[in-house]
Amino acid sequence: MTKITGIITPKYSALILSFSSCEKINTRSIDTIGYGSSFGMCVGYCNHSLSISENKVTFVKKANSQTSPDTKTCSSTLAADEAKVFKDLMEDSKIAALPKTIGCPDCADGGAEWVSVTTGSKEYKVVFEYGKEPKELKAIVKKLRALSETFNNCN
Template structure:
């Protein structure tokens, strides 16, 4: 009887820990996306930060000769929830920090990050070559970034 109770207790503890991991997208508070090009003249770096209330976009040059541009737009909680749905936290948290050779041979780099329970998970990859696990999210984030083309 004691043995069965011990086994059932272990199973219950394992299930509780597994359930917490599955629900961790609820604790995703911030999504980031950006691009950079090392051999570039002009605005070579972009950064998009997404929260449940706002989109924050910035662009800057590599050499600091151009002024940094910052723009914001409102973003609704429902839009943020739809964006969160494109992520599978188990996949992004298990991906390596760097995939391929970002910005090698002047091809540029892209990155995507999420903050879950206060911890940032960031993946950098070759521009235009998102890992399969992130393709849908990257496409949506590119569209959001393109909405700032008029950021002056």
């Protein structure tokens, strides 16, 4: 039996440090939320990205080759309450604690997806295999995918 007398032993200090290393994103400090997908072995518009800044959403699709059509950009606005939903989901995602790459994104042309958040001078970005988002990002990725699909007719 271990008696604790007010002194933190090495055994407990590692536990305390592991909790303090989790950096949480504050919704008030979020400047931009990003999301995208890409497929390396693809013809046509194979790279899509979405950016939410303030109440503005910008969608960009790019082709993989120079012989394909030009880059297409479309934008729309979000209601303030909808923008807050994205910020809240990003805050809950714990993205700052995740590794920069998860799995083997776009290996064997399985595709890649990514989520990012910019707060002041810091950017946190996580890239993962298409359709295999980490559990910490499931809610925000689901919402970002749905928003991205509203731009399917971006020409």
